[in-house]
Amino acid sequence: MNLTLKVWRQKNADANGSIETYPISGVSTDMSFLEMLDVLNEQLINTGKEPVAFDHDCREGICGSCSLYINGQAHGPSREITTCQLHMRSFNDGDTITIEPWRAAGFPVVKDLVTDRGSFDRIMNAGGFVSVNTSGNTIDANAVPVPKADADEAFDAATCIGCGACVATCKNASAMLFVSAKVSQLALLPQGKVEAADRVMNMVHQMDEEGFGNCTNTGACEVECPKGISLDNIARMNREYLSASFTNK
Amino acid sequence: MSKLDAKIPEGPIDKKWTNHKNNIKLVAPANKRLIDVIVVGTGLAGGSAAASLAEMGYNVKAFCFQDSPRRAHSIAAQGGINAAKNYQNDGDSTYRLFYDTVKGGDYRSREANVYRLAEVSANIIDQCVAQGVPFAREYGGLLDNRSFGGVQVSRTFYAKGQTGQQLLLGAYSAMSRQIGKGKIKMYNRHEMMDVVLVDGKARGIIARNLISGEIERHSAHAVVIASGGYGNVFFLSTNAMGSNTSAAWKIHKKGAYFANPCFTQIHPTCIPVSGEHQSKLTLMSESLRNDGRIWVPKDLEAAKAIREGKLKPTELKEEERDYYLERRYPAFGNLVPRDVASRAAKERCDEGYGVNATGEAVYLDFAAAIERYGKEEALVHGHDANNHQIVVKLGTAVIKAKYGNLFQMYEKIVDQDPYTTPMMIYPAVHYTMGGVWVDYNLMTTIPGCYAAGEANFSDHGANRLGASALMQGLGDGYFVLPYTIGDYLADDIRTGPISTDSPEFEEAENDVKKQLEFFVNNNGTKSVDYFHKRLGKVMWNNVGMSRNEKGLKEAVSEIRAIRDAFWKEVRVPGEVNELNQELEKASRVADFLELGELFAMDALNRNESCGGHFREESVEVGGEQDGEALRDDKNFAFVSAWEYTGNIAESKLHKEELKYENIELKQRSYK
Numbered sequence: 001m002n003l004t005l006k007v008w009r010q011k012n013a014d015a016n017g018s019i020e021t022y023p024i025s026g027v028s029t030d031m032s033f034l035e036m037l038d039v040l041n042e043q044l045i046n047t048g049k050e051p052v053a054f055d056h057d058c059r060e061g062i063c064g065s066c067s068l069y070i071n072g073q074a075h076g077p078s079r080e081i082t083t084c085q086l087h088m089r090s091f092n093d094g095d096t097i098t099i100e101p102w103r104a105a106g107f108p109v110v111k112d113l114v115t116d117r118g119s120f121d122r123i124m125n126a127g128g129f130v131s132v133n134t135s136g137n138t139i140d141a142n143a144v145p146v147p148k149a150d151a152d153e154a155f156d157a158a159t160c161i162g163c164g165a166c167v168a169t170c171k172n173a174s175a176m177l178f179v180s181a182k183v184s185q186l187a188l189l190p191q192g193k194v195e196a197a198d199r200v201m202n203m204v205h206q207m208d209e210e211g212f213g214n215c216t217n218t219g220a221c222e223v224e225c226p227k228g229i230s231l232d233n234i235a236r237m238n239r240e241y242l243s244a245s246f247t248n249k
Numbered sequence: 250m251s252k253l254d255a256k257i258p259e260g261p262i263d264k265k266w267t268n269h270k271n272n273i274k275l276v277a278p279a280n281k282r283l284i285d286v287i288v289v290g291t292g293l294a295g296g297s298a299a300a301s302l303a304e305m306g307y308n309v310k311a312f313c314f315q316d317s318p319r320r321a322h323s324i325a326a327q328g329g330i331n332a333a334k335n336y337q338n339d340g341d342s343t344y345r346l347f348y349d350t351v352k353g354g355d356y357r358s359r360e361a362n363v364y365r366l367a368e369v370s371a372n373i374i375d376q377c378v379a380q381g382v383p384f385a386r387e388y389g390g391l392l393d394n395r396s397f398g399g400v401q402v403s404r405t406f407y408a409k410g411q412t413g414q415q416l417l418l419g420a421y422s423a424m425s426r427q428i429g430k431g432k433i434k435m436y437n438r439h440e441m442m443d444v445v446l447v448d449g450k451a452r453g454i455i456a457r458n459l460i461s462g463e464i465e466r467h468s469a470h471a472v473v474i475a476s477g478g479y480g481n482v483f484f485l486s487t488n489a490m491g492s493n494t495s496a497a498w499k500i501h502k503k504g505a506y507f508a509n510p511c512f513t514q515i516h517p518t519c520i521p522v523s524g525e526h527q528s529k530l531t532l533m534s535e536s537l538r539n540d541g542r543i544w545v546p547k548d549l550e551a552a553k554a555i556r557e558g559k560l561k562p563t564e565l566k567e568e569e570r571d572y573y574l575e576r577r578y579p580a581f582g583n584l585v586p587r588d589v590a591s592r593a594a595k596e597r598c599d600e601g602y603g604v605n606a607t608g609e610a611v612y613l614d615f616a617a618a619i620e621r622y623g624k625e626e627a628l629v630h631g632h633d634a635n636n637h638q639i640v641v642k643l644g645t646a647v648i649k650a651k652y653g654n655l656f657q658m659y660e661k662i663v664d665q666d667p668y669t670t671p672m673m674i675y676p677a678v679h680y681t682m683g684g685v686w687v688d689y690n691l692m693t694t695i696p697g698c699y700a701a702g703e704a705n706f707s708d709h710g711a712n713r714l715g716a717s718a719l720m721q722g723l724g725d726g727y728f729v730l731p732y733t734i735g736d737y738l739a740d741d742i743r744t745g746p747i748s749t750d751s752p753e754f755e756e757a758e759n760d761v762k763k764q765l766e767f768f769v770n771n772n773g774t775k776s777v778d779y780f781h782k783r784l785g786k787v788m789w790n791n792v793g794m795s796r797n798e799k800g801l802k803e804a805v806s807e808i809r810a811i812r813d814a815f816w817k818e819v820r821v822p823g824e825v826n827e828l829n830q831e832l833e834k835a836s837r838v839a840d841f842l843e844l845g846e847l848f849a850m851d852a853l854n855r856n857e858s859c860g861g862h863f864r865e866e867s868v869e870v871g872g873e874q875d876g877e878a879l880r881d882d883k884n885f886a887f888v889s890a891w892e893y894t895g896n897i898a899e900s901k902l903h904k905e906e907l908k909y910e911n912i913e914l915k916q917r918s919y920k
Contacts, residue, residue: 028524038526038528038778045776051830053830057320057322057489057490057491058320058325058489059490060529060531061658062325063315063322064319078661089664110460110828111828116316117316118317118437121317121437127429128425129380130379132379134297134304134376134423136375136728138379139375140375141374141378141392142391144378145390146390148386148387148388148390151386154381155408155409158383158418161324162319189381191378192381
């Protein structure tokens with residue numbers, strides 16, 4: 001396949017960026033999208049140009065590093081996959097593909113297609129945990145039975161990979177799907193319930209501090225989420241938040 | 250020899266750890282606040298160690314090259330984590346887990362360490378549940394288990410096919426709590442470039458801020474390396490693209506012995522290579538071998554026709570297929586350990602029976618399982634069990650419920666439907682059992698420098714069992730290191746903060762800067778990947794699943810040649826003082842090019858077949874075991890610990906004799 005790539009290039013956080021156009025040939029349909037970018041970078045290096053910087057690591061859809069906005073869609077055209085799981089057979093010979101970084105106030109661009117998602121870490125630091133020490137002197141794992149349905153629902157929420165596609169997709173750049181997934185996971189389990197009220201207050205507070213927008217129930221985040229995290233989590237977080245704001249001192 | 254003191258505590262094996270904990274030195278809570286610890290890597294071992302050390306009161310500085318600690322490659326582990334809980338009441342015990350691990354490792358691991366691992370395993374599960382890790386549960390609300398890797402009990406805890414993710418996020422949340430409290434200072438997008446020794450002790454590191462390119466000095470009273478394995482020396486592996494050996498290799502070059510580098514696990518069920526552009530390989534969980542049958546055509550012509558696309562696998566009749574694992578290993582069949590399954594696949598493909606265009610693939614077929622489950626379902630639900638269509642439909646649903654996410658992953662990559670045509674699989678590099686040599690306290694041969702998780706060598710011998718990597722990472726980080734490090738740090742309570750203004754820091758920093766400047770000014774003509782791929786090819790062809798003297802000698806000289814060419818011809822665009830991903834790769838590949846040589850030397854030196862290390866010169870001849878791996882306990886029951894002397898070729902071999910006092914050495918038979 002021969003393709004035309006339009007790629008966002010930006011030297012660093014302070015520089016102005018722009019779209020550069022690169023023709024690329026000899027792309028095979030078996031390639032993953034990131035392998036296609038590897039080929040582009042090899043071409044750029046061999047012609048004395050600077051390769052395109054992009055985040056990637058596991059290349060099997062679980063680490064959450066890769067984060068490309070492809071033809072106006074987070075992680076490209078297919079559903080429930082990350083960029084690294086997208087393959088070139090999803091495109092046609094002669095296509096023009098536009099590749100941009102996540103765009104959100106909470107995710108400033110660092111270079112080219114790389115953004116700073118440290119805001120997600122800071123939200124986690126504010127309350128995304130159970131306050132239990134790792135001493136090993138806890139009760140036996142089977143001492144507290146957990147209904148299977150709750151455990152499964154908690155698991156589904158916990159599969160979030162923290163990639164930020166929800167934020168990048170949302171017209172308000174809201175991080176509600178990400179935050180609510182962690183709030184839900186821990187609120188659904190007896191181990192996390194103890195401090196559920198403090199957790200939701202602290203995490204939402206930090207989310208607001210980081211400059212993420214509010215949820216207006218568009219549902220785009222759920223559609224673009226590579227792990228299919230459900231919008232129900234946002235509803236649960238709102239309930240948790242409301243009840244916490246009545247009861248918290 | 251004195252340096253290789255494993256410091257194994259006295260006493261019977263089941264009392265060693267308790268006695269040791271009772272006797273080692275402690276650091277009082279008020280004094281812990283005066284002590285700094287650096288942790289490099291935030292996977293299961295590093296993340297859990299950082300969190301635990303911070304909870305205990307130490308000041309922790311944690312480093313990861315990713316943009317968040319949550320992205321460490323432990324996240325990609327699929328299958329599960331072993332623990333001797335015996336919840337299933339199937340006769341499991343600490344001893345049995347210990348025994349299985351030593352046997353699975355083909356008797357090349359240290360008994361005392363493995364026993365301790367089995368001992369702390371149950372606690373890991375308690376801890377993770379308390380943290381909110383959503384393990385799979387049964388309808389009664391208790392934890393579910395599954396069986397793994399051919400052992401005879403169900404001791405594997407899991408969270409669908411994403412156990413590593415859930416455990417890592419547990420460790421990450423424990424870290425987050427400490428970061429929020431200021432007890433861990435987290436350095437994301439920072440790469441350790443070297444370790445700094447002051448008076449022979451590890452006292453800090455030189456790190457590069459990957460965003461600004463700035464070189465930073467960080468001091469501490471102890472340094473923990475938890476940077477994972479070195480599988481990417483093969484270029485293609487199931488490791489993440491960024492996984493590297495640099496932290497482990499840097500400490501090796503400063504005095505830490507490197508143990509058993511040739512012990513590598515080649516996992517039998519991965520998606521085969523499709524072309525030259527391939528950047529990494531994807532694992533298909535071992536759990537698939539519970540229901541999939543592995544085969545190749547019996548007839549060479551049929552294999553050729555399949556490779557050329559003239560014949561479909563589904564067109565071959567049952568009697569035209571060679572279920573070679575079931576044929577060769579009737580007792581374990583498709584569930585033989587990983588090393589055995591991998592070699593058997595290679596053997597068939599080398600003989601010309603491989604099935605995809607490259608000739609390097611075998612089938613993993615679920616048709617029989619679909620049929621079996623389908624019949625069962627049809628009977629249970631009152632359908633006609635002789636109606637093929639209904640049976641297939643019902644059976645497919647069962648397989649989907651069990652392995653749906655894996656099948657979807659396969660379909661995305663290969664573009665074939667594994668429900669209707671058999672999967673194609675081939676072995677791929679997955680895990681490295683070798684690593685930095687450590688004593689019972691997890692300390693390397695550099696005082697104050699520790700290694701944990703996959704980065705060390707201690708627990709898996711020559712072959713790791715499924716679901717044991719997660720156990721070891723968390724065992725080291727949550728329950729071993731936090732205790733043993735105190736024994737060393739107790740002598741440091743009066744040391745005070747370590748200055749970074751010493752000549753040692755200056756020298757290390759200058760060396761790092763010099764190398765980085767060299768790369769960007771080299772004006773070569775070839776990319777870093779070009780050399781990495783060449784190295785990978787030599788490693789795979791000569792130091793892969795099957796090794797011999799001639800090939801290994803060739804590998805040593807070829808790797809040297811590639812390394813020389815790399816330093817002359819590599820081109821690294823961009824500057825030092827910016828985000829420069831090519832520069833990051835160049836530093837890592839420079840270290841792989843050195844490690845690769847030691848790896849081949851170690852394989853050459855170990856003229857026996859054990860676990861994942863198969864030497865063609867050392868095979869059983871005649872009898873029932875004809876052609877199987879032949880271990881040589883008389884000459885090779887030791888750990889190879891290599892000392893760096895300034896030149897890889899002159900690395901000095903030290904041997905730690907392995908004593909088996911609790912387990913009898915036997916041939917591993919799966920016939």
